[in-house]
Amino acid sequence: MVSLINEVFKKARNAKRPALLTYTVAGDNTKKKSLDILKSISAHADICELGFPHNTPIADGGQIQTSAYRAIKNGIKINDVFAIAKAFKLSKKTTPIILMGYYNMIYQYDENKFLKKCKSSKIDGLIIVDLPYPENKSFSKKCKRKGINFVQLVSPTTSNIRLKKIIKDSHDMIYYISMLSTTGGKLKVSPKKILENYFKIKNQNKSKNVVIGFGITEKTIKSLKKADGLVVGSAICKEITKSIKKRQNAVTNVTNVVRRLKNKIK
Amino acid sequence: MKLKKGIPLIDQHDQFGFWGGKFGGSFIPETLKKPVEDLTEEFKKLRKNKKFIKKRDYYFKNYIGSPTSFVKLENLTNHLGGAQIWAKVVSEANGGAHKIYNATVHALLCKAMGKKYIVGDTGAGYAGKMLSMAAKKFGLKCKIFMGAKDIKRQKPNCDAMKKNGAEIVPVYSGSQTLVDAVSECMRYWVSNCDNTHMCVGSTVGPNIFVKICGWSTAQISRELKVQLESEFKKIPKKIKLINCVGGGSSAYGFWSEFVDFNKKQIELIGVEAGGPKKSKLHAAPLSRNAKIGVLHGAASYVCQDNEGQINETESISAGLDYPGVSPIHCFLKDTRRARYTFATDEEALNAHVMVTKFENLNPSLEPSHAFAEAIKIAPRLSKDTIIIVNSCGDAKKDRDILKERLGKN
Numbered sequence: 177m178v179s180l181i182n183e184v185f186k187k188a189r190n191a192k193r194p195a196l197l198t199y200t201v202a203g204d205n206t207k208k209k210s211l212d213i214l215k216s217i218s219a220h221a222d223i224c225e226l227g228f229p230h231n232t233p234i235a236d237g238g239q240i241q242t243s244a245y246r247a248i249k250n251g252i253k254i255n256d257v258f259a260i261a262k263a264f265k266l267s268k269k270t271t272p273i274i275l276m277g278y279y280n281m282i283y284q285y286d287e288n289k290f291l292k293k294c295k296s297s298k299i300d301g302l303i304i305v306d307l308p309y310p311e312n313k314s315f316s317k318k319c320k321r322k323g324i325n326f327v328q329l330v331s332p333t334t335s336n337i338r339l340k341k342i343i344k345d346s347h348d349m350i351y352y353i354s355m356l357s358t359t360g361g362k363l364k365v366s367p368k369k370i371l372e373n374y375f376k377i378k379n380q381n382k383s384k385n386v387v388i389g390f391g392i393t394e395k396t397i398k399s400l401k402k403a404d405g406l407v408v409g410s411a412i413c414k415e416i417t418k419s420i421k422k423r424q425n426a427v428t429n430v431t432n433v434v435r436r437l438k439n440k441i442k
Numbered sequence: 443m444k445l446k447k448g449i450p451l452i453d454q455h456d457q458f459g460f461w462g463g464k465f466g467g468s469f470i471p472e473t474l475k476k477p478v479e480d481l482t483e484e485f486k487k488l489r490k491n492k493k494f495i496k497k498r499d500y501y502f503k504n505y506i507g508s509p510t511s512f513v514k515l516e517n518l519t520n521h522l523g524g525a526q527i528w529a530k531v532v533s534e535a536n537g538g539a540h541k542i543y544n545a546t547v548h549a550l551l552c553k554a555m556g557k558k559y560i561v562g563d564t565g566a567g568y569a570g571k572m573l574s575m576a577a578k579k580f581g582l583k584c585k586i587f588m589g590a591k592d593i594k595r596q597k598p599n600c601d602a603m604k605k606n607g608a609e610i611v612p613v614y615s616g617s618q619t620l621v622d623a624v625s626e627c628m629r630y631w632v633s634n635c636d637n638t639h640m641c642v643g644s645t646v647g648p649n650i651f652v653k654i655c656g657w658s659t660a661q662i663s664r665e666l667k668v669q670l671e672s673e674f675k676k677i678p679k680k681i682k683l684i685n686c687v688g689g690g691s692s693a694y695g696f697w698s699e700f701v702d703f704n705k706k707q708i709e710l711i712g713v714e715a716g717g718p719k720k721s722k723l724h725a726a727p728l729s730r731n732a733k734i735g736v737l738h739g740a741a742s743y744v745c746q747d748n749e750g751q752i753n754e755t756e757s758i759s760a761g762l763d764y765p766g767v768s769p770i771h772c773f774l775k776d777t778r779r780a781r782y783t784f785a786t787d788e789e790a791l792n793a794h795v796m797v798t799k800f801e802n803l804n805p806s807l808e809p810s811h812a813f814a815e816a817i818k819i820a821p822r823l824s825k826d827t828i829i830i831v832n833s834c835g836d837a838k839k840d841r842d843i844l845k846e847r848l849g850k851n
Contacts, residue, residue: 231616232737232752234628235471241615254749279469280736284750306469306739311458333476333635356473357633 180272180300181325182348184222185385185404193441194401195222197387198434199276199409201243202226202260203252204416209426210247213416214264216431218271220438224264225303225407228257228277235305237360239410242417254285258297265298272300274327279307287315291322301325303351309342320347327351330377332365343380351407352377354390354400360410363391367399374403394436401441408437445777447702451694451770452656459649460741462776465769468648469739474628477635482650484555489657494554498547502661505579506542509665510534512673512830517800518817525682525823527816528830529803530666532692537572538836539806540659540692541643545572547658548641549580555639561585562641563627565592565620565688566761566808567599567839569643574608584608587627591618592760599839617754620688620764624738644689645768648739652768659695662832667699679707680827682819685834686811687712687782688725688762690771692834697780705779712771713811715757716784723756725763728775728782737766743775758787758843759807761835785814791847793817794837806835807843 188195198221204210214224229244229252236244261273275294282290282304294302302324307315309328316326328346330339331353343350352374355365370388378386388400389407400406415433419426443462446454455461459468470478488494502508511534515527532540545562552560560582564570570586577584586603590612593600603610611630616622624642631640642651645659670677683700685693693712700708714726724730727743735744737752745753745765757763774780785793790807793814797803805813812831820829837844 230751232621232625234625234738235473235632237629245615248751278736278750280744280746280750282750283736283741284733284746284748305471306736308468308470308472308475311467311469329472331471331473331475333473335476338475353473356636358629361633 179325179348180270181223182385184272188222188405194403195387195405196438196441197221197223197225197405197407198412199225199227199407200412201229201240201247202257203229203247203250204243204413205246205420206250207252207256207260211260211263212427213430214260215267216427217434218268220431220434221271223272223274223405225274225276225409226257226261228254228275228281230278230281233278235358237358237410239360239413239417243413254281258293261299262297274301274303275299276303277305279304287318291318291324294324295322299324301327301349303327303329309338309345313345316345316347325349329353332356332373339377340380343377343384346384348385350377350384350386352386352388354388354392357390359390361391363396367396370400371402378404394433394440397437398440406441443773443776445701445779450660451698451701451773452653455649461769461773464734465742465772466649466652466740469736469741470648471632473632474635478648478650480555481551484551485650485654488551488554494550497550501546502543506536506546507534508661509669512666512669515801515803518797521800522817522820524821524825525827525829526825527820528828529833530662530696530830531803532662532832532834533805533836537568537575538838539568539572540662540695540834541568541572542575543658543661543695544643544655544691545569545576545641547654548573548639549576549582551654552582552639553580557637557639559583559585559634559638560641561587561627561630561638563587563620563623563643565589565623565763566759566806566835567592567596567603568761568835570608570610571599571602573641574603574606577608578606585611585630587611587613587623587630589613589617589619589623592620592623595843596760596839598841619755620760621752621755628738644691645694645770646689646738646740646766652740652770655691656694656698656770659691660698662692662695663697663699666696666830678828680824681708682711682827682829683708684711684713684812684816684829685832686762686808687714687728687767687771688764688808690768692832694768694770696832701779710774710780711815712780712782713815714782714784715759715762715811716786717756718758719786719788721756723754724784725755725757725765726784727765727767728771729784740769742766742769742772758790759811761808762811783815785811789814794844795848803833804837805833806837807840808835809833
């Protein structure tokens, strides 16, 4: 079976542009609002990543931490995350949704139960920040059996030997972390250098869709448009924070940001 | 789940870094895989290198001041009537606590790896103070991550860090204590791992940090074993080694040489922070039946809710105020080699008062938890039972808290 994720990348490739991936935190700042945001931005985003918030996020910078704490404070539970995803998929059948978070939440929920729930909520993929290769081998196999894409992460520190093994074990999508940073850091590496590393990965197996994330904003997105896909997270979370502060409509504001991002890579 | 004999506990893990098949591991972001692997290789090499060991021992002796003394607390023993109470006065170590062992070793590793920057977390401020001392000693630039709440309550140690030229980075997220400091320190390392070495302040975190810290603090029990043999001619028949447990670095160091002994001869007792008597919050994952979870790169018993969100903790002792615990202590608990209990804030305070009243000893609030247990059990034990408490920190840093709670200077 061809995965929805693969199809979306194919479509973007045919349109000669990278796929746009967004990241928002489930329940930020309410369950309903985060669903509204998802529905609205998916008019422009090709794939939606939805974070299940954790209160000890060791790889996230300030913006996503703020969103996560806000969502937790407003009472988001893991089953709400599934409910949001499910409701989203009911209205947007062709937009893939990828859940992203930390392993302890899955561990407490129970791996098998979690994947079953992913399946019934029509989740297309999973990114687990603190479950690297090879520790993720058994879990990623389980995902594959359920037809869920397990997204492997690759970073500038990943050695060549490791890279080969990771690519071999990857599913349809690989996530390249642009630089040594937590999410939302300022892009401290030149786009040229990032793309150089990107093609090192891409050229190993052209059938894999490789996306770049971390440090991508309205300012930097255009310079990386040669990639298969680009992920924007912190810039969106920041916009939600700003809208709440200014008592403006977060759905409209965030949608505008995502539209502008999309226009820059068309 | 079984302990092996003749192998240090820090090495009794499987290829993925798990003790007993389920505690520990390395749950880290991809970016940290390489620096963690590099550190693992370097440590593996250096711990077998005679020159490095010689260097370590040189600094342990001449810089830290090993061995720290082992003394009988005659007055306390007489007052309680029952078991003999002894103390291993680890707070005599340079800087005033056991944290200096781990800090010194990390500074040596950092130098060996050619890195110029070192960062670390701290709760009570001892890990930070010692790292700043070691950094100064070995010419490294140092940053210490510390919860904003802890900065307020452990001011004397913060002053020391600044004096040593370290930068203190206050952490305002979450509960503003050790758990948040460790998270922020790890985030900093993710962003700067190419030129910076990270020191985790206790036997927690990804597998390699548990090992390095345990290898460093093990000095305590090596000394104690020699001291026991010289004091009693041979290892006595009934010993109880009581130690406070936050992350568990001093307890591991205090026990490591004695793990292979029969527990009827040498009982290992870990005392966690029970928090205020009237509060539901505590920092005692082992003794108050927390579930296994993943925190800061390792699986251990963790204070958490059903969903896996980490719980806030509460303790009068900043050094024990941590929701997780070393995977090695989880392993010792599940193999029943060690017994874990807790003392409340009030019990620890009372113990501090009693010890300082009877003895020329000034244990900080962390080891005061261990003394609370000793005081509790000593009266009903026979006179030939030897209770040894690891007095692993000095109360100078607790000046403000003690003044507030006891009205003394």
